[in-house]
Amino acid sequence: AQRVTQPEKLLSVFKGAPVELKCNYSYSGSPELFWYVQYSRQRLQLLLRHISRESIKGFTADLNKGETSFHLKKPFAQEEDSAMYYCALSGGPSSGTYKYIFGTGTRLKVLA
Amino acid sequence: SAVISQKPSRDICQRGTSLTIQCQVDSQVTMMFWYRQQPGQSLTLIATANQGSEATYESGFVIDKFPISRPNLTFSTLTVSNMSPEDSSIYLCSVLTRSWNTEAFFGQGTRLTVV
Numbered sequence: 300a301q302r303v304t305q306p307e308k309l310l311s312v313f314k315g316a317p318v319e320l321k322c323n324y325s326y327s328g329s330p331e332l333f334w335y336v337q338y339s340r341q342r343l344q345l346l347l348r349h350i351s352r353e354s355i356k357g358f359t360a361d362l363n364k365g366e367t368s369f370h371l372k373k374p375f376a377q378e379e380d381s382a383m384y385y386c387a388l389s390g391g392p393s394s395g396t397y398k399y400i401f402g403t404g405t406r407l408k409v410l411a
Numbered sequence: 412s413a414v415i416s417q418k419p420s421r422d423i424c425q426r427g428t429s430l431t432i433q434c435q436v437d438s439q440v441t442m443m444f445w446y447r448q449q450p451g452q453s454l455t456l457i458a459t460a461n462q463g464s465e466a467t468y469e470s471g472f473v474i475d476k477f478p479i480s481r482p483n484l485t486f487s488t489l490t491v492s493n494m495s496p497e498d499s500s501i502y503l504c505s506v507l508t509r510s511w512n513t514e515a516f517f518g519q520g521t522r523l524t525v526v
Contacts, residue, residue, distance in 0.1 A: 331513055342415075343503070343517040385453070391513050397442055398469075399505075399515060403453040 301326050303386050305402035312376050313410050320371040320405045322360075322386030330388040332362055332369040333399075337383040346371075346384070356380070376409045383407075413438055417504050417518030424494055424525050431490045432521045434504030439484035442507040445477070448520075449500045457502075460487040494525045 302325040312318050324330065332349040347355045349362040349369060360371045369386060385404045390396030414437040424430050434443065443460040458466040458479055466479035481487040491498050504518040 333514075335515075342519045345514050348514065389513050389515075397507055397513060398444060398456050398459060399454075400456075401454040 301388075301400055303388055303400050303402035305384075305386050305405050307405045308403070309406045309408065311408045311410060314378055315375050318373045318376045318380070318407065318409075320384050320386075320407065322369045322371065322402060324367050324369065324386075324388050326367075326388055326390075326400075328390060331391040332360070333387045333389070334358070334360055334369075334371050335385045335387055335401075337385070339382070343385070376407075378409045378411060381407055381409045413440055413506050413508050413516040415504055415506060415516060415518040417521055419521055420519060421522040422524070424523065426495050426525055428494055429490055429492045430494065430523060431488050432502055432504075434487045434489070434518055436485045436506055438508070440506040440508050441484075443481060443487045444505040444515075445479060445487070445489045446503040446505060447500045448503060454503065457489070460489075491523065494523075496525045499523055499525045 304323045306321055334346040335343050336346040337343045358371055358373045360369050362369050383404050383406050386402040387399045389399050416435045418433045422430055445457040446454040447457050448454045456469050457472045457477055458468040460466050460479050460481040462481045462484055476492055478490045501520045501522050503520045505515045507515055
C-alpha cells in the first residue's frame with residue numbers, strides 16, 4: 300500500500316534546540332518526497348523536496364531509501380518555525396502519476 | 412509559481428443542500444486537484460480535474476456526490492452535493508504548473524460546516 304506515516308502529531312521543543320520531524324513512506328517505485336509547511340493563517344506551501352537537496356530556512360531532509368524515511372531536521376529551532384508540517388510523496392514524471400499522498404502532519408511548537 | 416484564489420473561504424450550510432467551490436488560478440496550469448481535509452486528519456485526494464472532460468475520482472469518491480468541472484486551464488469548481496454533517500471539512504484546490512515540475516501549489520481552502 301502507498302502510505303506516508305508521520306508518527307508524531309505534536310512536537311514541542313525549546314528555542315535553540317535541535318528538531319527532527321519523522322516521516323516514513325511506503326511506495327512501490329521511486330517516489331519524489333516533499334515537506335510542506337502551513338504557518339498560522341497561511342496556505343500550505345512547499346518547504347523542500349528531496350531532488351533539490353537544498354537547505355531551506357535551515358531545514359534539511361535526506362531521503363533514506365533503505366529505511367524508506369525522509370526525516371526533516373534543523374539544528375537550532377526558532378520560534379517562527381512553529382507550524383504544521385506535512386510529509387508527502389508523488390510518483391512524479393517518471394511514473395506519470397502526479398497526485399500526492401500526504402502524511403497526517405506534525406505540529407511543531409517552538410517554546411521560548 | 413501560481414496564485415490560487417479559492418471561494419468561498421468558509422460557509423455554513425444546511426444538510427441536504429449543495430455548495431459549489433471555485434478555484435481560479437492566475438496562469439494556465441497542467442493539472443488541478445481537489446483535496447479534502449477532515450478534522451484532525453490528513454489531506455485526501457478527491458479527484459483530478461481534467462480540462463474539458465470528466466474528472467478522475469479516487470476510490471471512495473463519486474461524481475454524483477462531488478461533481479467537478481474544469482472548463483479551461485485556469486478554472487475549476489467542486490460541488491459538494493446533498494450535504495450531511497460528515498461532509499464538514501476543509502476542501503483544497505491544488506495545481507501543478509508544468510508536467511516536469513512536481514511542486515504543488517495550494518489554495519487557501521474552503522472551510523465547510525454542515526449543520
